[in-house]
Amino acid sequence: MALEVATNWSELAEQYAQKHPSEILALAFEKFSPNIGISFSGAEDVVLVDLAAKLGGKFRVFSLDTARLHVETYQFLEKVREKYKISLEIFFPKPEPVQKLVQEKGFYSFYKDGHQECCGVRKVEPLRRALATMPAWITGQRRDQSPSTRTFVPVVQADPTFSTPENALVKFNPLANWTSKQVWDYIRENDVPYNSLHEKGFISIGCEPCTKAVLPGQHEREGRWWWEESTKKECGLHSGNKVA
Numbered sequence: 001m002a003l004e005v006a007t008n009w010s011e012l013a014e015q016y017a018q019k020h021p022s023e024i025l026a027l028a029f030e031k032f033s034p035n036i037g038i039s040f041s042g043a044e045d046v047v048l049v050d051l052a053a054k055l056g057g058k059f060r061v062f063s064l065d066t067a068r069l070h071v072e073t074y075q076f077l078e079k080v081r082e083k084y085k086i087s088l089e090i091f092f093p094k095p096e097p098v099q100k101l102v103q104e105k106g107f108y109s110f111y112k113d114g115h116q117e118c119c120g121v122r123k124v125e126p127l128r129r130a131l132a133t134m135p136a137w138i139t140g141q142r143r144d145q146s147p148s149t150r151t152f153v154p155v156v157q158a159d160p161t162f163s164t165p166e167n168a169l170v171k172f173n174p175l176a177n178w179t180s181k182q183v184w185d186y187i188r189e190n191d192v193p194y195n196s197l198h199e200k201g202f203i204s205i206g207c208e209p210c211t212k213a214v215l216p217g218q219h220e221r222e223g224r225w226w227w228e229e230s231t232k233k234e235c236g237l238h239s240g241n242k243v244a
Helices: 002-015 021-032 043-055 071-084 095-105 116-131 180-189 196-200
Strands: 036-039 060-064 088-091 136-138 156-158 170-172
Touching: 002 156, 021 036, 021 043, 021 136, 021 156, 021 170, 036 043, 036 116, 043 071, 043 180, 060 116, 071 088, 071 196, 088 116, 095 116
Parallel strands: 036 060, 036 136, 060 088, 136 170
Antiparallel strands: 156 170
């Protein structure tokens, strides 16, 4: 059964590979509305929310609060909630694993040990809980965001990371073929809210200790986990991405 589902979604991925994000969203809503969630945190995600709202589909919007976000990110979340009149579902990390990690290794262990352990506690586990409540989700992944890890992201797929025997999760990536310029052209042309940190040189925005502004000409992922190799610049939310 799992193979059949994967094959069917692979065929749809080819069929919709060059279609506009709105058409991919329409497919997602046709198959799974209203219990499909848009994973929301950044510029790409708010474009998806805006497109989805214009389609008139019924959908959920959820976000992960790691408790280490920038103040500007919380302000951004609130702007989006108010503009689109949506119920923004927030998933927090469980306190016990966070407390254990901090007590044993301090607040900045990721600078020495790598970010995977902290992200696992603060992001991956909450996401797993969120996805357990829905059959499909929508992400803002773009192929050019990270050539080392996202080059082969399809527009729709059987989720390779968070599917379970009980929940054959489907993952839509409507912006897979868009560039950063297309995202920002859409934001400006449609008066879409965005994180004010973008005006300070931040492009890819995550937790405050792990995000910094980039210099002109630098790739956007250079500002994320800058002390690590480019092939490791994923927090675990999209660890099933294929690499060359």
